[in-house]
Amino acid sequence: xxxxxxxxxxxxxxxxxxxxxxxxxxxxxxxxxxxxxxxxxxxxxxxxxxxxxxxxxxxxxxxxxxxxxxxxxxxxxxxxxxxxxxxxxxxxxxxxxxxxxxxxxxxxxxxxxxx
Amino acid sequence: xxxxxxxxxxxxxxxxxxxxxxxxxxxxxxxxxxxxxxxxxxxxxxxxxxxxxxxxxxxxxxxxxxxxxxxxxxxxxxxxxxxxxxxxxxxxxxxxxxxxxxxxxxxxxxxxxxx
Numbered sequence: 279x280x281x282x283x284x285x286x287x288x289x290x291x292x293x294x295x296x297x298x299x300x301x302x303x304x305x306x307x308x309x310x311x312x313x314x315x316x317x318x319x320x321x322x323x324x325x326x327x328x329x330x331x332x333x334x335x336x337x338x339x340x341x342x343x344x345x346x347x348x349x350x351x352x353x354x355x356x357x358x359x360x361x362x363x364x365x366x367x368x369x370x371x372x373x374x375x376x377x378x379x380x381x382x383x384x385x386x387x388x389x390x391x392x393x
Numbered sequence: 394x395x396x397x398x399x400x401x402x403x404x405x406x407x408x409x410x411x412x413x414x415x416x417x418x419x420x421x422x423x424x425x426x427x428x429x430x431x432x433x434x435x436x437x438x439x440x441x442x443x444x445x446x447x448x449x450x451x452x453x454x455x456x457x458x459x460x461x462x463x464x465x466x467x468x469x470x471x472x473x474x475x476x477x478x479x480x481x482x483x484x485x486x487x488x489x490x491x492x493x494x495x496x497x498x499x500x501x502x503x504x505x506x507x508x
């Protein structure tokens with residue numbers, strides 16, 4: 279079990295550029311979550327999917343943020359255009375939701391810096 | 394909506410000292426409760442969880458937590474800390490009726506254990 283895999287580990291980009299973060303959940307997990315971690319706001323849930331379908335995107339800050347899950351093994355979080363205030367660590371997590379007491383498994387995160 | 398409050402943002406203590414981190418949540422229904430740990434530069438890992446039964450839960454690395462329903466609390470404890478316990482600790486909650494573990498996290502407590 280390779281765990282949740284995120285790429286890239288670090289991303290530095292200039293304001294206005296498009297940023298795409300990637301996540302591969304644990305095989306067989308049917309829930310996928312995107313969290314953002316900052317010093318000011320802590321861990322915030324941005325969006326989560328069940329069986330590739332977005333269930334709750336109320337945490338997505340604004341229209342510049344979008345997330346997709348084209349299949350059970352891949353998800354992307356896109357920011358277009360990026361702004362300095364988007365700088366944060368973005369975590370992807372997955373869980374086996376059929377056992378809804380199962381814990382979340384987190385990836386190593388992507389540290390995004392927007393200059 | 395549920396919310397989670399961790400009272401201490403930073404804790405500094407010496408090796409062998411006892412540790413207790415406070416966590417309170419607000420939600421009127423039945424909840425599942427979790428503590429996650431994030432070691433420096435790493436992803437979040439599950440430390441322990443409470444679903445039902447004995448309110449005193451034992452986790453990995455000598456940690457335990459006690460669920461006190463009347464106080465809406467789930468405090469984390471360790472009798473004798475080690476330098477390797479330096480990390481950030483997050484309390485999290487989800488409503489039992491919410492499938493897929495949509496967790497709400499507290500703001501985290503950074504623990505520094507001095508050798």
